[in-house]
């Protein structure tokens with residue numbers, strides 16, 4: 503018997519993003535991953551920069567690069583990423599512990615799913631993240 | 646079933662093709678299909694095969710959303726071809742492709758073997774310590790409507806693979822068990838007759854198991870039967886966490902009631918008909 507070649511149809515990393523016709527939770531998922539990796543990168547940089555202190559180099563004093571507007575903007579983005587990641591992370595903790603997804607029910611068309619059950623939590627958390635980001639911007643501007 | 650009334654519209658089907666014996670790889674072929682209201686994507690494919698191109702291949706059986714054979718990517722979303730009306734999802738154009746995250750055998754036919762192997766691996770059947778009790782035809786297991794409700798939704802799954810095709814984790818991780826098999830695991834774990842959760846935990850809590858799910862929710866969004874796999878998976882995670890912390894109070898699986906029970910038959914209920922099949926142990 504000849505075995506014919508199969509064609510792999512696995513989407514790869516593009517599959518994380520979806521085709522642009524996906525729901526809110528999919529975008530929350532991909533943003534959570536990006537912000538998680540971004541603050542991880544920041545943490546590593548932070549360790550490198552502060553470790554120079556051992557050599558007696560204090561990069562954050564004076565008027566060096568760390569106080570340039572570009573870097574301050576970068577710091578603000580890290581804060582915004584953290585605000586989003588933390589708020590969405592709290593929602594995920596609740597959802598993934600099965601607290602905010604509702605009970606199993608008989609499916610009746612048009613189907614309502616756990617996505618509908620946890621949606622108010624998602625919206626509330628995004629609202630909270632927005633407030634934190636706005637407060638950060640205010641502090642940055644007057645500070 | 647050809648009609649020529651005014652409501653007919655032409656929709657161009659852009660169908661993904663693949664022939665393993667050819668050297669071309671995957672390519673897209675366009676077909677103009679006259680469409681009437683209520684016509685399904687499956688009927689559109691039949692029109693193409695009957696009138697335009699007899700070499701087009703896809704898989705289907707029940708043509709009414711029951712068998713789970715006809716899952717495919719319709720305008721970028723995994724759907725059943727037989728329960729999707731063309732005019733509900735398309736203007737002048739409709740893209741039809743095979744389900745992502747599977748190997749493609751030909752044209753629109755995915756090889757679902759990988760999914761079924763994972764399904765078998767979570768032991769999708771009632772597990773009890775006492776084999777004899779399960780295999781004997783005598784007596785019955787008692788289950789209340791409330792207990793039935795704990796798993797009934799997850800039992801509606803038709804194994805179409807749409808959720809597996811939509812899942813972002815499946816897109817990069819071939820080992821991930823995936824929403825369909827894990828939903829089946831929760832379906833049996835939540836069944837009061839079952840005593841196999843600890844055994845399944847080894848599979849569902851493994852590195853290829855349910856903690857690979859990040860609640861993107863796509864599986865629940867595309868499921869054609871309202872099974873809500875994302876819900877099943879989060880409930881599964883909950884039990885795994887509680888089991889790991891030894892926080893769940895121990896529950897025995899429901900007992901088997903021997904004989905015909907002690908309930909009284911209400912006066913207005915007719916007597917049961919005589920047995921048509923002789924069970925072993927019955928005279």
Ligand code: HEM
Pocket residue numbers: 534535536537538539541542545587588589590591592594595598858859860
């Ligand atoms: C209040 C603070 C935080 C909360 C509540 C939180 C919550 C979470 C949760 C629940 C997940 C798993 C999400 C999922 O299942 O997909 C996660 C993933 C992740 N977090 Fe955090 N996190 C916090 C802070 C941080 C920090 C400070 C970093 C970086 C140093 C970080 C980096 C990451 C990364 C890289 C991932 C993996 C993302 C992925 O796989 O998509 N998180 N976080």
Ligand code: SF4
Pocket residue numbers: 801802803804805806807808809824825828864867868869870871872873874
């Ligand atoms: S859970 Fe839904 S989408 Fe997934 S295989 Fe079952 S019926 Fe299909």
Ligand code: SF4
Pocket residue numbers: 808811812813814815823824857858859860861862863864865874875878
């Ligand atoms: S909720 Fe989990 S299983 Fe469902 S599509 Fe998202 S990652 Fe996959």
Ligand code: FES
Pocket residue numbers: 705706707708709710711712713714715716725726727728
């Ligand atoms: S043909 Fe059976 S589900 Fe579509």
